[in-house]
Amino acid sequence: MGTDGRGSPAGVRRAGQHGVVLGAAAVTVLLAVAVLAALTALTGSSVTEGMRHRLAGDPRLSLSVSGRYAEGADEKADGPVRAALQRALPGATVRVEEVVRASSPLTLPTAASAQGSGTAAGASGEPVAPLAVPDPQRYAELTQGAWPSGTDQVALSEGVARRLGVSVGGTVPLVKANGALPMTVSGVYRQSPGAEAFWRAWEEGASLKTPENLVLVSRELLRTTPALRDELDVQWTALPDPGRLRVEDLSGLRSRVERLTGGDAGRAVFRGAERPLEALRASSAIPEALGELGSPMMVARSGMLVPVTMLGVLSAVTMVLTARQLTEFRRAELLLQLARGAGRARLLGVAAAEWALCTVPAAVLGVWVAGPLLRLLEWWGLPVEGAAAEAAGPAAWAVAGTALVLHGCAALLPVVWTADGGERETPSRTARRAVAQRAGADVVLAAVAVLAYLQLRQYQGLLSPASDAVGFDPVLVAAPVVMTVAAALLLLRLLPPLGRALEALARRGRGLVAPLSGWQVSRGRAGQGAPVLLMALALAVGALTTTVIAGEAPSDRDRAAFEVGADLRVTGGELSPGARYGALSALPGVAAVTPLVSVQGTVRSERTTVLAVDTAAVGALATSGRMASGAWTHAVPAVRSDLERGSLSEQLGQLGQSGQSGQSGQSGQSGAGVPEHGMVLEGRPAAVDVQVSVASSEPVDRTGPLWLSAQVEDASGLVTSARVRLTPDGVSRTVSLPLGQGVLHYPLRVTGLSLRNTPVKEYTRPTLELKVSGIAGAALPAGVKWADVTRGVYVATGLGCPGRADQGQSEAVLKAGVCEVSQPAGGLLSAVVRGVDPQVGVPAAAADSFVLSSGADTVSFALRPGGASKAVGKGAVVPALVNAAFLRETGYEVGKEVRLLSDGEDQFGLRIVGELSDLPGGAGRDEPQALVDLRALSGARAVAGLPPLVDDAWLLAADSRSGAERAERAVAADPRLGRVRSVRAVAAALAEDPFRSGRRSALVLSLALSPVFAVAGFTVHAVGSARSRRREFAVLRALGVRRRQLAGVLRLEQSVVVGFAVLLGGVLGVALAAVVLPLIMVDGGGRAVFPSLELTVGWGWTAVVVAATGLGVGSVVLLLSRMLARVDLARELRAGENG
Incomplete structure (x- = not known):
């Protein structure tokens, strides 16, 4: 393996000849792999943590098994039931609680039903279910009183207590079909935060619509009350901790819960053993909750993939640019070796060795750098949701492999092409044909951009049909990237006219620098397209990112205000x-x-x-x-x-x-x-004083309890009720109806009166004569009179009124009703009332606390024009x-x-x-x-x-x-x-949603690193462009052009390109933000956010990104222009040099 170029060692030694470009390629690969691996890990962890956070706050995340209660049977079934619940929820920490409750709802008469809200006899009031919970303080907190004990105490929720108008010490009847159970209110409670899942499971088991209607009682009451003990269920509820769940575990969890709830629960629990409980059944809303997580997870993943894809395209352009420069650097050497007879395999092997020596270690290092990069984000205070620990996982190595394949193809395929046939002559094109081809390409790019926009418009607020198949919304991810790239490529057509304008302007002067630079730019001789595209994309990503970040907070406040309805919302x-x-x-x-x-x-x-x-x-x-x-x-x-x-x-x-x-x-x-209604009370009274008398056809001690109620409306229109008990002795007296404590919203007006007569089984149905002579501090408005407005009884026929034969009435009316009503001279109201039939009543001992839930024991009066009947007109x-x-x-x-x-x-x-x-x-x-x-x-x-x-x-x-x-x-x-919800708190919760927090970190990372890609790519381009023109510079130097002038040519030429790219990228980013963001900003369900996103351009940060990129690239130009303008005349002009 000598110096003849055979094998890898020679390739390794030859790598030093192209050290600058290979180093740039290595840095580009390292940066791309590190950033994309970090973003990929961040995407996965963000979706996982968002899923866990959403499930932790979902009250449906529970699994219940219930059966018919029998003394001692629950203890025998406890072990098998808990084991079955654990089998259905493997791998999760499970909390199981056992309660005893009524198997069907009972009824509590509401304040409204007591005033005549019922529309028919037998209509139900407030459905409730008695519930015995061990240690209720673990699930609720008292606002008044104490927890129930004994066999006659209950604790009511805040909502039910308010609707009933009762407080601690009051008496309420639990009404069943066969009678009523008088109970004393021992306390008023509210649910504890974090216990919502248990309350919802108990509510579902009791067939209620809201957990507010669960009435807490002692277990002793349920076991010893004959009317209840035969209709009891015991219920075990398991609440899994989602802190260890992974996204891939959801389908298995859902299938196991569905098997338990959809099959024979007794068989699944006891596995063939004796069943101590009858009617065993399992229920859970976990499948529903998991099913509803699909869209939020898909939206979160899609939202994360938008900046990931943007940076992926930016990385790809940068890597292709560096690979192309590497090819250009060794083109002359490859042609020379090809002419000397070098084989294709050996040339490719040498090039591959040079490439691998620099890029493979860079890719591996990039995978390991991803973790520290994420920890740096976490140190800056940005949420990374444990992504740093998963940064070196399989997904990161897949990113590294993809980057190496892309860069390797861009760097090595030109070697194969060159070695195969040498430099092929490019066929000449006529000017007309070139214009037609460019126009065709422009039309295609415009069509692609428009198509992407139309796709976003079509699926605005919806997930596209392909989303389920790929795990994210491809339209939401790809359309912004396609629009950005297509728009940037179209705008590149403006660069040649800009160069020609610069050239024409420079001709007016006498210098050489400006005309030469304009000529280079206008004809694209310096290959400016790729670097301009790179910088434009980098700045577009930066501008788009700053606009998203700037617009999120105002959008969150708008969404929170729409949800709350005002700055603050107070309930309870x-x-x-x-x-x-x-x-x-x-x-x-x-x-x-x-x-x-x-x-x-x-x-x-x-x-x-x-x-x-x-x-x-x-x-x-x-x-x-x-x-x-x-x-x-x-x-x-x-x-x-x-x-x-x-x-x-x-x-x-x-x-x-x-x-x-x-x-x-x-x-x-x-x-x-606002119709004329009610009598306005003068001043600021604390009670309503009414001059009233009521006489009964029966003896006083044989007439059921009588109550006079007044409906009092405050200045805002809110109506409250005040009542007082009456004595049916026919004596006119002033009674005071207290209005409660606190500062009322004056002025007040009395809008209605009602008379309630509790039916007693042992008594005779009474006929009552009610007379209201006046209300202190109130005058009757002109043109109106008090009229009967009792709902459900529109005529007196069938009531058994005195002097009426009730001919033609098929059956008697059991409800209370008004026989006649009039306005006496000097008074307000005179009415003859038939009480409710005693056959629907209660024993005399329970009459004081009993109220018919249907309101059948109450008649009502209100002011109407001329005292018109309630049956006239439509209201x-x-x-x-x-x-x-x-x-x-x-x-x-x-x-x-x-x-x-x-x-x-x-x-x-x-x-x-x-x-x-x-x-x-x-x-x-x-x-x-x-x-x-x-x-x-x-x-x-x-x-x-x-x-x-x-x-x-x-x-x-x-x-x-x-x-x-x-x-x-x-x-x-x-x-x-009460409890307060504020726009501030709801907006903060939206901002802190883990499904979104990862996207914010990704956006910040994109904002910080997109200029780095631009600077790195442009540096490689500037070096390659200058070196490719060394012979041209040598000729110019030989003709007498000074080195300073050559540096000026490079400076002006690259500055024009930089300025154009900076302007293009900034404008493109803001324009795309205006068009795209309202279409891609969706809520957790995949719908467009409402109210829609109002464009908020982050001009400050956008300017910072543009300035940072421009200054970074400009600094590179200034530093390299003088160095690259140096030319070795003897070497560059020597015949045969460089092939």
């Missing part, structure tokens, strides 16, 4: 609705407060949600600043300016306009708004703003009037006065929704005899960014106010 709490307004409005940093109320119904058989807010309180907040994209404080509702259709402020004003609504069947009537009409889905699904248009139905019964009308794209804080995207004024809604429900609505939440608008933070801290510090 211990305070009464009336007192909550004063407490929340007094918080620091709060500009406005409104309750949020929702009503469910149907319009043209389409499920519709009606949302109500106090438009008078929030209308002034609908300003351009609060409705701007990325705003820190928001309007209420938090509508972004591009989602409104018209002026939101004016539309909110229309919702709250006072006026009479059509209550006499005149459905076209204008002026719909009130409320102005409404509707979303686009409402118009699309129902087929109505703006200006039309529609009716909202519930269980087939008319509720109230909606007059469509405007449209919004969607309603923030509502039922969700693409669900038909309407927004109304709360006072108008309360008025419409009052005159229709519908029960008052409870507040779902409270929306708070902050006066500033810091004010929102102060208010959030204040609510969090006072549990009595």
Whole structure:
């Protein structure tokens, strides 16, 4: 193996001849492998950690086995059940809990049903299920009282306690078909964070719709109560820890859980042994939860692969450029050896040895560098989710192999071609043919770019059909890259005209440098296309990356505001609705407060949600600043300016306009708004004082308990109830109905009165005469009278009213009803009422706490124009703003009037006065929704005899960014106010989603390294370009051109190329960001983010990237221009040199 060039040793020694280019090739391969291996590991770890994070917060991640409870049987079955659960969830740490619960729901009468909400006898109230949990403090926390003990105590959730209007020490009946069980409320609880999966499993097992309706009791109560002990289930619930799950484990986990839940659970648990439990069954929503992870994981992987693919293309261009320069460097030597008779195999072997000596170690080193690179990102505070530990895995070696194959093909195939036939003459092309070919290529590139854009438009918000097959969305990944490359190649056509313009400009002078540089650029003699493309791609990636990073935070705030509905959203709490307004409005940093109320119904058989807010309180907040994209404080509702259709402020004003609504069947009537309803109370009363008397046809001690309730509406439209017990002795007296504690939202008005008579089995059905002489501090408005608005009983026939024969009535009406109603002289209301039939009653001992869940024991009164009957007309009409889905699904248009139905019964009308794209804080995207004024809604429900609505939440608008933070801290510090969700917290959660955090790290890595690729590639190009023109420079030197002038030619020539590439890349990146980002930014479900992404160009960082790249390349040009302008005249001009 001597110096004759045979074998690898000679090739190794000859590698020093091309040390600069081979070194550049090695650096390029090392950099490409390290970056792409790091990004590949980051992609995998980001998806895995995102999957684990999503499952850890999913309340459906549980597996339950339940069976019929029998004394002692649960202890025998405990071991086999736990073993079966562990078999179904192998490899995971499993927490198993056992509870005993009622097998079917019972009923708790709600406050609404007590006031006459039922529409038919026998309608159910609040469905609940008694549940005995060992150590309940592990799953819930008390807000009031103590945990239940004994056989007569229960603990209620905050939501149920609020709807029932009870607190600790109160009595509630658990109603079954065969009677009621009076229970004392020992405590009020709320679920502990992190226990959601257990609560959901228990709720599903009890056939409930919400875990709020689980009533905690002692195990002793369930075992010893005869009405319950024969209908009990024991349930084991397993909660796996997803911290060790891998993506490839999901399909196996899903299949094992489906086998257990879809087959014979008893056989799977006991494996042929004796079964101590009957009716054993298994249930789980784990398959559903895992199925829903497919789209988020695919979206996350696709989002990560966009910067990976961008850098992959950039790396490929850089490697091909360095490989091409290596080929050009040794072309003359190869031709000389070919002329001397060297064989093709030996030439290829020498070239391969030279190439492998530098690139293979670089590729291996790149794999090992990927880990430290990721740890460096982690040191900078960027999330890498454990990717550093997996950086040297199989995927990294696959990346290294791919890079070596690409670079090797680019470097060695020209050697094979040259050795095979020498330099082939390029056939000459006519000018017309060349123009036609370039035009054809341009048309193809434009078509490719347009096709990629159309594909993104077609699948905007959707995963393309090929996604499931490849594990990512190929359209989402490839289309931006294709558009970027095609656009960059098209814009390269501008370089020759730029050179000709420079050349023409330079001819006006007398120097040599400018014309010569312009001539080189205009004719492409220096091979500027590849380096310009490289730099343009690098800067486009940088500009695109900075735009994504700059736009993510404002987009997160917009999405969070749409989800929350306002700056802050407060739910739950211990305070009464009336007192909550004063407490929340007094918080620091709060500009406005409104309750949020929702009503469910149907319009043209389409499920519709009606949302109500106090438009008078929030209308002034609908300003351009609060409705701007990325705003820190928001309007209420938090509508972004591009989602409104018209002026939101004016539309909110229309919702709250006072006026009479059509209550006499005149459905076209204008002026719909807040109907005249209720009697306004003067001053700031703490109680409603009513002058009232009630007489019974039966003796006082033979008449069931009587309760007078008043519905009181505050200034926002929120209605609360106050009640007092009456004595049916016919004596007129003033009774006081307390309004609760706290600062109420004055002024108040009484919108409804109701009388409830508890039926007692041992008594006779009473006839009651109710007289209301007056309400202190309130006057009856002109033109209205108190009228009977009891739902479900529209005529007195069948009630057995005095003086009525009830002829033609097929059966008696068991519900309470009004026989007649009038306005006495000097009074407000006089009514004859028939109590409920005692056959649906209870024993006298339980009468004080018993309430019919259907509301059949209650009659209701409200103010109506002229005291019109409730059966006349269609009821009130409320102005409404509707979303686009409402118009699309129902087929109505703006200006039309529609009716909202519930269980087939008319509720109230909606007059469509405007449209919004969607309603923030509502039922969700693409669900038909309407927004109304709360006072108008309360008025419409009052005159229709519908029960008052409870507040779902409270929306708070902050006066500033810091004010929102102060208010959030204040609510969090006072549990009595409830739980708070803020735009800040939701936006932070979106930003910290592991599915997205890896993409952010990838973007930062792309931003930092894309200029490095540009500098490295351009350096190789500059060196190669100058060396390829050494003979040209030698001739110029021989003609008298000074070295300084040659350096100036190189400087100006490369500076033009650099400037053009910098400008091209910056403009291309920003333009592509404007076109592409709104199409590729999708949520976890693969849908386009809503509200849509508003373009936010990171001008500062974009300028930094452009300047850094320009300065880096410019520095290379300055340093190399003088060095490369040096020419050895004797050697370069010697005949025969260089082949």
